[in-house]
């Protein structure tokens with residue numbers, strides 16, 4: 001005989017709670033599987049392309065011997081060190097582009113926490129790579145600042161979002177051959193903060209040629225910074241510069 005509704009209530013409530021929980025628990029962004037409250041499921045997280053252990057201490061490109069690559073030894077850049085958890089390859093490229101071009105702000109904590117977990121030195125302050133005013137108005141947010149907020153939250157390092165400004169609306173780096181990108185970035189930034197004696201970490205989503213980071217690092221060193229580290233979500237490896245329209 002069927003039980004009265006009042007006796008069946010606990011079971012019905014539990015079922016409803018389960019259904020609501022399943023509806024609210026976000027699925028893995030990449031495969032749609034169960035993600036246990038995280039943005040990615042354990043399998044997809046494990047498969048993300050991570051930077052090789054052996055890489056140049058300055059620019060983070062893979063090397064087979066020594067501490068620095070030939071390019072950094074021959075022409076040391078203004079930045080001192082780059083720390084990047086991921087290689088700019090599938091599916092990290094899709095995640096980065098989702099954040100930047102499709103307003104998928106939920107991706108920012110994933111990239112920010114990955115940077116925080118890969119930190120190999122502790123800077124004094126975090127400065128997000130500035131966006132030009134026009135680009136900021138078009139996009140509505142600075143993806144580097146969104147990532148930086150989560151690095152700051154995970155590490156407790158102070159975030160200075162307005163320490164530097166981009167004062168020249170440069171041509172999109174993605175539209176230029178990589179050997180013209182340094183010229184394009186010249187005099188693009190101004191640093192308003194006094195960073196005398198400070199170890200600054202610049203946060204950005206992607207680093208390709210390093211021209212943008214190098215130009216900002218030049219300004220930061222002029223403003224007194226003793227060390228500039230790039231904390232980059234994804235490093236582009238040689239060979240993929242030309243085939244991907246990258247923005248750094």
Ligand SMILES: [Zn+2]
Nearest residue numbers: 028031041044
């Ligand atoms: Zn997945």
Ligand SMILES: [Zn+2]
Nearest residue numbers: 056059069072
């Ligand atoms: Zn290097």
